Amino acid sequence: MGNWKPVMAAALGCLVVAAIIGTALASEDAGAEAWGDLEKFGSVEEIRAFLKEHAQKGWSDNGYPRIPGGVVPAAGENAPAPAATAVPTSSARDYSTTNVQVEGVDEADFVKNDGKYIYIISGETLAIVEAFPAKDARIVSETRIDGRPTALFLAGDRLVVFAVATEEEMTTPEGSVTPVPVWRTVTRAYVYDVGDRADPELIRTLTFTGDYYDARMVGEYVYTLTRESPAWVRDDIALPAVRVDEAPPIRPEIYRPKTPMQNYVFYTATAFSVRKDTDAPDAEAFLLGYDTTLFASQKNLYIGYRNAGPAYSSGTMAGSAGTLERTIIHRFAIERGKIDYKAMGEVPGSLLNQFSLDEHAGNLRVATTVEGWTREGSFQYNNVYVLDPAMKTIGTLEHIAPDERIYAARFSGDRLYLVTFKRVDPLFVIDLSDPEHPGILGKLKIPGYSDYLHPYDADHIIGVGKETGENTWGGVSVEGLKIALFDVSDVNNPLEVDAVVIGEAGTDSEALRDHKAFLFIKEKNLLVIPVSEIKRVENPSSKYPGSYGTTTRQVAYVYSVSPSSGFTLAGTVIHGEKGASYAWNAPDAVRRSLFMDDTLYTISARSIVMTALADYSRINEVLLPYREGAYPPPYPVR
16 A cells, blocks of 8 residues: 555645544444445445545536546635624724624634724735724734635634645655645635734634635634645655644544545544643544535534435426435534534435524534426425424425526525525515424515515514516516515515615625625614615716716615514715726625724725714725735635
């Protein structure tokens, strides 16, 4: 066997990994059907042989692309919030934090704040801004980050910055005596002590092979997922590795589901403390399917991915067998930096995003869209499932909204709010109070659709999406950005209380793709939506009456919202206008917003603008170390 533990040319270090699956995995005959367990590879030779037989290179047959991160030859219910130290002096009494899906589970983002300082990734730089009080705001430090900074976490005086880079390795392939240089994508987690914001101190660096996918933080523990396509160095396979600082790499053991996949991707899930600097992280490595969705509760980590299923003949499709995609979901228990595999389940259809999953009373609730074909043609519909802790399906609601797909889902207590779309926007209210018998309580059909749903209170929900209309040919045209407020107090008859439409067709918002761009604080009656707006303007130079053109602007719309009065425009904060680029990644596009006491901070790649919430007068602006042509801003993985 060749040297499968590469010697890193640039001192690839090691992480002492407790790579042990915490539960005993049932052993079964190799040929037996198995849906619930993972199987550990016994040797590198076994991994190599398995991938030679099963793994597809490049693009798979059904069109899924390879994941970056492989080797390329050089030649050619109520856990504590994140731990916090003493609040910095002269801080805001009240301030917003990242909009997350699950209370107590923080999500990595490119900006965080602690009520006095804003910590932000700007191009290749970590900038720390003393932001409160706003009139004196200034950058107090800039730290160059090696690689491509992507996201960060803040826990008191500790800051974790994730960055993606490439590293050169030297490896000796099977049957060779000559080391071969290769390049490999890695994700680094830089842990800083920011007690002195003017001089952040790098405490340690953790490195995981593969491209950054996503991360969560519960208390002081960070859970990170990286992924990479299986890649070959001549006749040898490059395996996942983890390390701390400059120690030699040790590879976690690798597991795979017994269920055959159409394609395979290496995933490495790693847990580490942001405070216990000498504790070894825990890591698990897996060969799983493509198109992964990560969801985390305070107690469990769920990894879901889609896989083509067998011939299908059921329900309305009886007698018309065809292919059916399904989603496989693994559950891992997480507690104080440990990751233990627990169970695996599968459901028909595919997930839209992380909001398609939710944990409640120990059960996992799942919303999927089924798309497939029969001899009679294609079909599409939507399902809801409830899985118990063993990941066995105990509740089923299928064939919702035939010929439509899910555009948005939001679980809230014993309900699921589901938006599907084809020509109009049906908002479904689904009852999950009896997990074994989910059912539709009511639905509302209106023009437009929502891409993101956010609870206002127990009886109202906010939707952000697009307005639609009918075009000349009788089809559907997508128009401006739409914000809607729904009353679901009468679950059998949901109502649209109010709606506003911003801009013309093509108007965009990062909140449509990334919930972290959505700011809503009910206690302050504050809703902020970033908008890349296309506005209609009269064309006075035209000889034709009623002629108009368009202009663009990058702006944050600020609303007060209530069930009685709907949306009331409180103010706007303009970052760019009169011909400014309207693309979501334009330098002056508003990407995030936050508040500290009575000041609103709106953030673009170029600057942070501070505005008084009392009258929306501009207080200050801090220019960020943005550099034209540098790395684009992080974009959410879908």
